[in-house]
Amino acid sequence: MNNELHHLIEMINQISDNNLHHGEAEHAADMVATHLKKFWARSMKDQIIAYAESDGSELNAVSKLAVEELKAWRQAKAS
Amino acid sequence: MLNYFDPSQYRIDPDRDYGTPAQLSEKAVALTIDGVEISVPEGTSVMRAAALAGITVPKLCASDNLEAFGSCRLCAVEIEGKRGYPASCTTPVAEGMEVHTQTGKLAKLRRNIMELYISDHPLDCLTCPANGDCELQDMAGAVGLRDVRYGFDGANHLDAETDASNPYFSFDPSKCIVCSRCVRACEEVQGTFALTIDGRGFDSKVAASQDEDFMDSECVSCGACVQACPTSTLMEKSVIEEGVPEHSVVTTCAYCGVGCSFKAEMKGDQLVRMVPYKGGDANHGHSCVKGRFAFGYATHKDRITEPMIRDSIDQPWRTVSWEEAIAFSAKRLKDIQAQYGRESIGGITSSRCTNEETYLVQKLVRAGFGNNNTDTCARVCHSPTGYGLKTTIGESAGTQTFDSVMKADTILVIGANPTDAHPVFASQMRRRLRQGATLIVADPRRIDLLKTPHGSTSMHLPLRPGTNVALINSLAHVVVTEGLEDTDFINKRCEGDAYKAWRDFISEERNSPEALEAETGVPAEQVRKAARAYANAGNGAIYYGLGVTEHSQGSTMVMGIANLAMATGNLGREGVGVNPLRGQNNVQGSCDMGSFPHELPGYQHVGDPAVRERFENLWHVKIDDEPGLRIPNMFDAAIAGHFKALYVQGEDIAQSDPNTQHVEQALTSLDCLIVQDIFLNETAKYAHVLLPGSTFLEKNGTFTNAERRINRVRKVMAPVAGKEDWEVTQDLANALGYPMNYSHPSEIMDEIAQLTPTFTGVSYAKLDELGSIQWPCNAEHPDGTPTMHELDFPIGKGHFAITEYVATPERSTRRYPLLLTTGRILSQYNVGAQTRRTENSRWHEEDVLEIHPSDAELRGISDGDWLGVSSRVGQTVLRCRISDRMQPGVVYTTFHHPGSGANVITTDSSDWATNCPEYKVTAVQVEKVSQPSEWQKHFQSFDEKQHEYLEKSKDESNFALK
Numbered sequence A: 001m002n003n004e005l006h007h008l009i010e011m012i013n014q015i016s017d018n019n020l021h022h023g024e025a026e027h028a029a030d031m032v033a034t035h036l037k038k039f040w041a042r043s044m045k046d047q048i049i050a051y052a053e054s055d056g057s058e059l060n061a062v063s064k065l066a067v068e069e070l071k072a073w074r075q076a077k078a079s
Numbered sequence B: 001m002l003n004y005f006d007p008s009q010y011r012i013d014p015d016r017d018y019g020t021p022a023q024l025s026e027k028a029v030a031l032t033i034d035g036v037e038i039s040v041p042e043g044t045s046v047m048r049a050a051a052l053a054g055i056t057v058p059k060l061c062a063s064d065n066l067e068a069f070g071s072c073r074l075c076a077v078e079i080e081g082k083r084g085y086p087a088s089c090t091t092p093v094a095e096g097m098e099v100h101t102q103t104g105k106l107a108k109l110r111r112n113i114m115e116l117y118i119s120d121h122p123l124d125c126l127t128c129p130a131n132g133d134c135e136l137q138d139m140a141g142a143v144g145l146r147d148v149r150y151g152f153d154g155a156n157h158l159d160a161e162t163d164a165s166n167p168y169f170s171f172d173p174s175k176c177i178v179c180s181r182c183v184r185a186c187e188e189v190q191g192t193f194a195l196t197i198d199g200r201g202f203d204s205k206v207a208a209s210q211d212e213d214f215m216d217s218e219c220v221s222c223g224a225c226v227q228a229c230p231t232s233t234l235m236e237k238s239v240i241e242e243g244v245p246e247h248s249v250v251t252t253c254a255y256c257g258v259g260c261s262f263k264a265e266m267k268g269d270q271l272v273r274m275v276p277y278k279g280g281d282a283n284h285g286h287s288c289v290k291g292r293f294a295f296g297y298a299t300h301k302d303r304i305t306e307p308m309i310r311d312s313i314d315q316p317w318r319t320v321s322w323e324e325a326i327a328f329s330a331k332r333l334k335d336i337q338a339q340y341g342r343e344s345i346g347g348i349t350s351s352r353c354t355n356e357e358t359y360l361v362q363k364l365v366r367a368g369f370g371n372n373n374t375d376t377c378a379r380v381c382h383s384p385t386g387y388g389l390k391t392t393i394g395e396s397a398g399t400q401t402f403d404s405v406m407k408a409d410t411i412l413v414i415g416a417n418p419t420d421a422h423p424v425f426a427s428q429m430r431r432r433l434r435q436g437a438t439l440i441v442a443d444p445r446r447i448d449l450l451k452t453p454h455g456s457t458s459m460h461l462p463l464r465p466g467t468n469v470a471l472i473n474s475l476a477h478v479v480v481t482e483g484l485e486d487t488d489f490i491n492k493r494c495e496g497d498a499y500k501a502w503r504d505f506i507s508e509e510r511n512s513p514e515a516l517e518a519e520t521g522v523p524a525e526q527v528r529k530a531a532r533a534y535a536n537a538g539n540g541a542i543y544y545g546l547g548v549t550e551h552s553q554g555s556t557m558v559m560g561i562a563n564l565a566m567a568t569g570n571l572g573r574e575g576v577g578v579n580p581l582r583g584q585n586n587v588q589g590s591c592d593m594g595s596f597p598h599e600l601p602g603y604q605h606v607g608d609p610a611v612r613e614r615f616e617n618l619w620h621v622k623i624d625d626e627p628g629l630r631i632p633n634m635f636d637a638a639i640a641g642h643f644k645a646l647y648v649q650g651e652d653i654a655q656s657d658p659n660t661q662h663v664e665q666a667l668t669s670l671d672c673l674i675v676q677d678i679f680l681n682e683t684a685k686y687a688h689v690l691l692p693g694s695t696f697l698e699k700n701g702t703f704t705n706a707e708r709r710i711n712r713v714r715k716v717m718a719p720v721a722g723k724e725d726w727e728v729t730q731d732l733a734n735a736l737g738y739p740m741n742y743s744h745p746s747e748i749m750d751e752i753a754q755l756t757p758t759f760t761g762v763s764y765a766k767l768d769e770l771g772s773i774q775w776p777c778n779a780e781h782p783d784g785t786p787t788m789h790e791l792d793f794p795i796g797k798g799h800f801a802i803t804e805y806v807a808t809p810e811r812s813t814r815r816y817p818l819l820l821t822t823g824r825i826l827s828q829y830n831v832g833a834q835t836r837r838t839e840n841s842r843w844h845e846e847d848v849l850e851i852h853p854s855d856a857e858l859r860g861i862s863d864g865d866w867l868g869v870s871s872r873v874g875q876t877v878l879r880c881r882i883s884d885r886m887q888p889g890v891v892y893t894t895f896h897h898p899g900s901g902a903n904v905i906t907t908d909s910s911d912w913a914t915n916c917p918e919y920k921v922t923a924v925q926v927e928k929v930s931q932p933s934e935w936q937k938h939f940q941s942f943d944e945k946q947h948e949y950l951e952k953s954k955d956e957s958n959f960a961l962k
């Protein structure tokens, strides 16, 4: 894995940790997905989605859900 | 009758000295002075009332920025019904008073007084540096002094020795008239108490600290005493050398976020001295050593004066014309985009450049490059402020004016060191503390503000680095559980549901000071006391700095601060508020101007189609609807190989950003790096194009300070390389095929006003009329907005955000047992490129590592030893200073000198929301060493090589000229 991707994984997991409150993963994932939509560049979004599809093992539970949401939003936007 | 409601800024002439300070009373008192009837606020002195009536009373010891002292008696007047000759500076007005300022008796009395002064004063006026700018001279003229009966044979002070130890001003006691203006200026204006009057009567003289040289004393070289001195006793060396200036231009300091207004006093196009401008609403005539004295860098021999290019960084520079440099840059950028795609290039705007220049760079990126890869160095300092404040109170800016602190009852300072980083505001804060306000400092270090000589209460919460959120949560816990909330404010002004959720969260026992004591290291009882002092104060005001933002939970902490202010109702009026202290002069402005990759000017998100449409209509170009890369993302992308070119205006990312080796790797991965700067800075050593920048003295524009105040920057001399920075950006845009045709920065501001809802009322004409404007300035607030959120928040209701404490992964371990935190000092500024090229270096010749005596002892280290400091990313070597300002376990350094490599050790750990680096916490080990680190050796040789390349280009261009 290249450093850039490694960093993105660290970043998304950190965002998830900071938004998780009382273990409410769904709610946290919403916040994380919104965050990614608002602040991540296109190439960063692409890379994290590709990683979730191909492997995803280093994403924590909230991050996984968030990337799912991001992907759905992406697809809706494209169509 | 003349009716004065003092201090109406419109009638007060900032260039005039009214003798004593303005009074704020609303009660008016009417009196007659020399037959002129006038009404002034109660408490006003007779001297000031006379000045307001246009009558000048002679004076020597009075000045309107100091409390009256009444020592020279030159200002004596006659008042009907009163015996004797009262001093007009110490006599307050009374209803119906009849004052005479010019009578035969007064004239005689004043002449006698002047005669006494002059008899102990050298009569070398013609060769005195203050000739033409001396109040003693003026007064001798005003009272009509014609002869001096006493000779110089008696005891006098004429051969007292001059103290020239300070690099910027000298002290010649032979010229001193012991008026004590300097002593009072140091106390009242600056708040340092470095000067005293020693001895009594004839023997009395001015002394710095314990009769030391100025340089060795506590003096911080702010220059307030120099400005206050009516004679040439305390005098700028530049005036001694160059003579009295002949014209002046009002402009704004380009150093810190206070944004002091100055009169640049000139002789032709030569800057002789900077005098803080009394009409400046941020500084009211005060300044610090940087703004007043450290301007010599502008004419330093190291200035880059011609554009230069090269194909690779292992080659010498080639000096070329502007046209060639711009064409070369444009071609490279276009070729790279053709090969690697639209998103492969980007730009970095500067928090040191003007609003107009910043706006233009981000416009160039979004419109000319066709992507949103723009960012600014605010990324590495205050980006969490933007995120945190926007989420909670809806606007990314401080809520108050600086003057608001004069109404605060409790001042809570978190992670900021105002006496060093925001000195002029610190002086104002100290004034308020001397009036009795309570001070709470939350900081790992015992900062100097805590040493303010004053009678009020001060508390220090010495928390462990990295535990800010735990501390703010425990403060809020106390407020909520002890019933200290302002329920009225919460009900009216805040979202109910979010508040309830937050309240449940914060009341949990795990957020109590007792539960978090082990994390923060601050005794629970102290936290409770501090929370009560803040919540129960009539007005509680919070000021915070980079110690809040530069953490892995920087954004969370900012939200925690806003929560605390909302819960206690400390928002929306004077004396309260949430105030980020911005580091550099235009951090606020660069954020406002759309430097961030996700936001167009005015914090308008690029994803919003309505917003984009307005910009697209005016810019005639399509704007990308996805955010671009932030600085750290650019670095990663560069190393990964899909980000290839960068245009950097006025920033030094190679020195200021964390994990230097990573940054260097990123910069060397670029195919084209275009740096626009006034010096060959660290980043420029990796550049392919070097475009000469211009200093704030060489251009027109505006800066926005930490209180949202837009101040004018005015050109006082021509740019050394012929172009102001905005012109260079414009040329580059045109060469890239995106047309820009501004002829003056005022036109850029007009465009900003069209596109930014908070700026619609701003124009250069209005700035000239009002002096400065605090945004928002629009139809609702035509003259600007000193205090924000008075009625509602821009998002309607305030939003309480849940602030879970997540400990930073950067913790001390067995291998790296100490925590390193970084900061700034007074005399140096940021990466030091400017201040290191002035005499300011005399106060800070190198960056040192401060370490607690017990940690030093454990390692067998003594003062002055060379210390190897290593973290998981790198190692550097710094000299040791043993100091107990830190707690055991915490070490501290600054990063003003590139060779010290402080950022070689800081890691890429960053704020979760904004990627603002965690400069304030790095786990390190410290040990005694005998030689520089590998990085430093590499730095040294690389630095030498790059300077050689620069020298070569200079030789060649000299050759070409011959």
Ligand code: SF4
Pocket (backbone or CB within 6 Å): B182, B185, B186, B190, B192, B193, B194, B195, B218, B219, B220, B221, B222, B223, B224, B225, B226
């Ligand atoms: S320069 Fe400033 S700190 Fe130094 S003695 Fe003068 S007023 Fe005091």
Ligand code: SF4
Pocket (backbone or CB within 6 Å): B175, B176, B177, B178, B179, B180, B181, B182, B183, B206, B228, B229, B230, B231, B233, B234
């Ligand atoms: S140094 Fe200047 S300001 Fe100070 S007492 Fe002497 S004359 Fe007055």
Ligand code: SF4
Pocket (backbone or CB within 6 Å): B253, B254, B255, B256, B257, B258, B259, B260, B283, B286, B287, B288, B289, B290, B291, B292, B422, B423, B424, B425
């Ligand atoms: S550096 Fe800051 S405090 Fe000092 S003069 Fe400049 S703006 Fe004012």
Ligand code: FES
Pocket (backbone or CB within 6 Å): B058, B059, B060, B061, B062, B069, B070, B071, B072, B073, B074, B075, B076, B087, B088, B089, B090
């Ligand atoms: S000016 Fe009033 S006593 Fe000196």
